[in-house]
Amino acid sequence: MKIITFAIPCYNSADYMEHCIETLLPGGENVEIIIVDDGSKDATGKIADSYASRYPGIVKAIHQENGGHGEGVNTGLKNAAGLYYKVVDSDDWLDVSGMLKVISVLKELYEKGTAPDMMVCNYVYEHSIDNSSHVVDYKNVLPQDRIFGWDDIGSFKPSQYLLMHSVIYRTELLRECGLILPKHTFYVDNLFVYKPLPYVKTLCYMDIDLYRYFIGRQDQSVNEQVMIKRIDQQIYVNKLMIDSCNSLDNLQSRRLSNYMMNYLSMMMTISSVFLQISATKENLQKKTDLWSYLKESNGKLYFRLRYRFLGAISNLSGRTARVITIPLYRLTRKIYKFN
Numbered sequence: 001m002k003i004i005t006f007a008i009p010c011y012n013s014a015d016y017m018e019h020c021i022e023t024l025l026p027g028g029e030n031v032e033i034i035i036v037d038d039g040s041k042d043a044t045g046k047i048a049d050s051y052a053s054r055y056p057g058i059v060k061a062i063h064q065e066n067g068g069h070g071e072g073v074n075t076g077l078k079n080a081a082g083l084y085y086k087v088v089d090s091d092d093w094l095d096v097s098g099m100l101k102v103i104s105v106l107k108e109l110y111e112k113g114t115a116p117d118m119m120v121c122n123y124v125y126e127h128s129i130d131n132s133s134h135v136v137d138y139k140n141v142l143p144q145d146r147i148f149g150w151d152d153i154g155s156f157k158p159s160q161y162l163l164m165h166s167v168i169y170r171t172e173l174l175r176e177c178g179l180i181l182p183k184h185t186f187y188v189d190n191l192f193v194y195k196p197l198p199y200v201k202t203l204c205y206m207d208i209d210l211y212r213y214f215i216g217r218q219d220q221s222v223n224e225q226v227m228i229k230r231i232d233q234q235i236y237v238n239k240l241m242i243d244s245c246n247s248l249d250n251l252q253s254r255r256l257s258n259y260m261m262n263y264l265s266m267m268m269t270i271s272s273v274f275l276q277i278s279a280t281k282e283n284l285q286k287k288t289d290l291w292s293y294l295k296e297s298n299g300k301l302y303f304r305l306r307y308r309f310l311g312a313i314s315n316l317s318g319r320t321a322r323v324i325t326i327p328l329y330r331l332t333r334k335i336y337k338f339n
Contacts, residue, residue, distance in 0.1 A: 002032040003103050003110070005082030005171065009036045009072025013090035014043040016214075021051055023093040025058065030103050033059045034076045039066030070181030070188035077174055083110060084119065085171040087164055087192070091214045098208040102168070105206065109147075116147055117173050117200040121210035123165035135209055136160060142205035149202060150253035161263050164189035165211040173199050186230050187237045190267060195244050197260060198251055228278045231271070235290055238271050242297050265305045268294070 006024050010017055017035075024033050033055075035048040048061035062075055073087050084106060088094060102121060109115045122137040141154040156162075177199045181188040227234065241264055251257045268290070275287040295302040 002082040003027075003030045003107050004084045004086055004168065005032040005034060005076065005080035007034045007036060007073060007076025007080065007085065007087050008090050009038055009069050009076065009087070010040060010044045010048065010090045011038045011066065011069075011072075012040045012042045012044060014040070014047055017044065017047060017090040020088060020090050020093045021059075023096055024088065024099070025055065026096050027058075027099060027103055029057060030107065031058060032080065032082050034079055035059065035061050036072040036075045037061065037063045038068070038072045039064065066184075068182075068184040068186070068188075070185055070191075071183045073181050073188070073192060077171070077179070080171050082171055083115065084168050085174055086168045087189075088211070089214075092165070093212045093214075095208070095210055095212065098210040101208060102206060102210060105145075105204070106168075109204070114147055114202075115170065116202040116204040117170045118203050119168040120162065120166055120203060120205045121168070121208045123163065123211035123213055124209050125215055126212050127215050136166070137207060137209075138166075138205055139207055142203070144205055144207055147202050147204055150200075150256040150259075153255055153259070156259060156262065158266060161266060162193055164192050165213050167193055169196060169200075182236070182240070185236060186233045191237055191240055191244075194241050194260070194263060197256060198247070228274050231274055231278065231283065231286070234271050234274065235286060238267055238290060239293055241267060242294050242301075245301060246298055248301065261301065261304065264301075268305060 004027065006027075008017065008020060008024075021033065021035070024031060033051075035051065037045040037048050045061070045063055048063075051059045052061040060079065062079065064071070064075060067074075069089075076087065077085060098121065102119065106115065106119060120138060120142060122135055125134040125136070127133065136159065138156075138160060141156055141160060142148070143152055174196055177196045179192065179195055181191060245260060245264055248257045248260055251260075271290060272287050275283040275290075291302070291306065294305065
């Protein structure tokens with residue numbers, strides 16, 4: 001049995017995908033590596049086929065018409081045979097020793113009949129510009145090396161939210177919750193982490209710096225100018241997250257409900273700030289429309305988010321926004337180096 005399926009969505013990734021794949025191969029027969037060639041126009045497909053032919057029991061190469069990152073994740077999930085499912089972007093990589101420890105623990109827990117719905121590990125921002133790194137861990141938030149539930153978690157700092165980089169979901173849970181990411185849309189990794197959370201009953205956290213998140217390419221989706229250019233896609237994902245929040249009051253765990261509300265608040269703030277940075281009349285109207293969408297979808301949630309600190313800051317306008325909101329965002333970015 002495969003413990004983890006690693007899905008690698010690839011689009012024109014020939015220059016860096018091999019490094020990613022090589023860090024996963026030491027998992028041996030315990031892992032399945034699905035390389036999804038998403039309509040690439042370079043040598044990505046050939047590289048994928050080469051690995052599949054050399055490691056037939058471990059690597060699969062799937063070729064499809066271009067559907068975007070989300071469709072690559074969807075394809076990987078449809079074909080996954082592993083007990084767990086993790087997405088690794090083609091320009092990122094995993095720490096090999098950490099990966100082997102995680103596989104060993106998940107295998108042991110499965111054999112004991114206590115396999116968690118979600119495994120959480122640390123991730124590391126790897127910055128190419130200054131060769132620095134920054135670790136995001138959860139030592140102050142999550143119990144370590146044991147199975148726990150949402151009522152056992154602490155408070156997440158704004159810089160600590162669970163991202164695609166930090167989570168490993170049980171494969172069947174993702175299928176049970178009906179997770180299907182939209183095509184041709186960036187920033188769907190937020191939806192990937194967010195939508196399944198109410199289905200997660202048991203968690204495990206290992207204080208291991210597992211995922212290495214590469215930051216520095218000018219065309220990268222988290223580059224500030226690229227995010228402004230693709231702001232409509234960010235807004236679309238934001239609205240899908242809002243749609244997932246309509247049942248928050250029915251969740252059994254208040255701590256999970258609060259976490260999901262805070263996560264959405266952060267996403268609303270990010271969208272609002274980038275719309276303010278662009279400062280066009282059209283984008284400022286889009287900011288108003290986004291908050292109106294939240295109000296119409298869930299009035300109670302709107303008032304909880306709109307009048308808390310992040311909501312109030314992100315809804316400043318005019319000169320006040322330029323003086324307070326945008327500098328505050330750029331200071332935060334400088335400290336945490338998240339793009």
